[in-house]
Amino acid sequence: MIAFRFRPCAPDARPAASDQLAWKLAELAAADRPVDDAAAALVGCRLIDNAAVAIAALNRAPVAAARAQALCFPRQGGARLIGLPEHIRIDCTWAGYANATAVRELDFHDSFFALDSSHPADSIMPLLAVAQQARRSGADLLRAVLVAYEVQTALVQGLPLQRHRIDHMAHLGPAVAAGLGALLSLPVPVIYEAINLAAHLSLGTRQVRKGRISSWKAFAPGHIGKCATEAIDRAMRGETSPSPIYEGDYGILAVLLGGHEAEVRLPPPDAPCRAILQTLPKAHSAGYHGQAIIDLALRLHGRLGDLSRVTSVTLHTKRMTHQVMGSGSGDPDKWDPAASRETLDHSAPFQFARALTDGFWHHDRSYDPSLISQPEFVTLWRKVQTVDDADWNHRFDAADPLAKHHGAGAVIRFEDGSEITEELAVADSHPRGRAPWGIADYVHKFRTLTDGIVSGPEGDRFLAQAADLMRLDRDGVAALGLCADLTAAVDGPRGLFDAAALP
Template sequence: HVAHLVPSAAAGIGTLLDLDEATISQAVAQALHTTTATRQSRKGEISTWKAHAPAFAGKMAVEAVDRAMRGQTSPSPIYEGEDGVIAWMLDGPDASYDVPLPAPGEPKRAILDSYTKEHSAEYQAQAWIDLARKLHNEASFDPADVASIVLHTSHHTHYVIGSGANDPQKYDPKASRETLDHSIPYIFAVALQDGGWHHVDSYLPARAARPDTVALWHKITTAEDAEWTRRYHSEDPDEKAFGGRVEITLENGTVLTDEIAVADAHPLGARPFARENYVAKFRLLAEPVLAPEEIERFLDLAQRLPELTAAEVQELNIVAKGGVLDSVASPKGLF
């Protein structure tokens, strides 16, 4: 993700600062050149670096803009150059990409093509959590009676967060939170048993080590399905899908099937996220670390964004409640 986030953030910062095109171009080039990462970040025991990648991206974007403003030049052209990103990290030196851009003055609506995460888990897991929640609430079977569960899904889901990754860590109760976040067998098992997903409790070591969860978890596999892969890559928003079909075989031989295309919170989902859902999610995540008055102050500003004064924009930040930062371990490094 850093290879997308950092150039985007650098371009955004440059635009907000009203920098000239040449400076922004140099900032974007440096931002991308210094942050291209490999798929290894999603393999095996997933690291805390992966968990902090968005913050790292923001840091690198700020530094890239700062250096470009000071006159530092960067490897260019970074995307289409002979030894650039396209040649070595994408489809090769002969590849060609068409990137649609808004015309001058045209509203920039690309953010509307992004998808909300209701649950604190990998995006490809969102729809599966919702399907597991639905099955739990229907209570048509006892998870303890399951013989096997197969999630028929896209190539990406199968090979990145599914059993197709061939990562034993995805089935390890002692795996890191970051690894469990990228294990759809674990996520589906917990959501099926609990009827939901919690950003803290669902990842606790004690939760992952629960014997009945481990037993169910190890009965869940994924399988690539050509049709779900096709829909995953579809450019038609009405057809594009991130879910799949579940096949549950019970010990008595009964086979149950169900499917889901998109998460409930998706614009085409069963319960598209609205303003109140975003506010509720912010409160859920903020309450442990922010004072009530700080939560209200920030929400008031954020919900009046178009009318804020320059001084109020500078207040769009948050201050942790007393003792929170001191409670976080800070191992000694170089600085």
């Protein structure tokens, strides 16, 4: 890897374009690189994963609303919408937006952790939509996804956002823009302009994941992908963008990241993009900080006897979990049975109590309001607290993303004064976990989540295409998608873009 250092610069010391971070990212995207076989195989797995979680969310309200918006922008030769028949084609900016919303809704796709967290698979649906409309091959799409993963993970490792209360979506826009540049084989100067604008438009505060979390959490990746797609289109037309977006005296480093220098590490021009291999799957529909916590609770289920005897549960964990999903957030909503699903999938106390009670985790049943509101469950739930633990922080701070410990140690105390202590360092599905995921696990997740929604032949067709992505021709990519042929997609509510809805 090549390390590039960047710092805020005074107006009279502005770096040349070729020395700026956005340019280095554009050079990464434009380089003709070899493809790593393991990384290519994982792209297929993540495409399967995206389709599975999107289909499972097909008729949830945010997904139906995004789909209804997209259907207002039909386009001959455009992109597919997840769940709808192949002949329905939509402008790629809106198809990418709606499909990415469907992927994000259940908080059930991949994650990456370094200085910050991210969901690199958020980039896949915008890239697929443009590939379909622009008539690109499977090899083109695969290369684009690998570039997007490389850019997003590099930024997450080099530019900390959370400590400055900036949302990690800020790294998604540049990743999608870079991926689109690779997909379309654009020259470095064009990709550079698009990355500058995408970075500028991707910025938002962490309030999106704080307090009573709203449905915007699902829409945000699609919105950012849409902005990046529009940034590419604009740059292709010769327009310029704010620069230097990272190093300028009013730029991201100076204004939002405390004026600190940054180091971003990128592969040399002749090396493959392999960052996807450092990203993590989800076995449970919940924020990644909760994956190992859910697995820990599942192991304890049935071993504690009468749960009404529990007087307290203390989860010793890393600061990020404590602050984002636990007691350190200061959000009473994380113990509120009337809280939104988006809030609960970011509540470690809820996840531990629910999995401990039920002995399973399900993307719908675990969030069933009738179960969540049961008095005995609420009583147990409110006994669960998190603690910012120095040892867990040290274990999470490992430089290698795959060496980080994401889990927690549970101390469970009972009325008689006894206690049980047990910990889990990483989720079972983690590469270092008890049951590391491979292609069979992604296929099983796909079959489970699409059961009753997608027929066997339709699912088989998609799985075969995704597994053979590298060899798909342009027609194959254009057809790549999944129709919910056993369950109708509901109509979303009408809005501004529906002419019939206007007075």
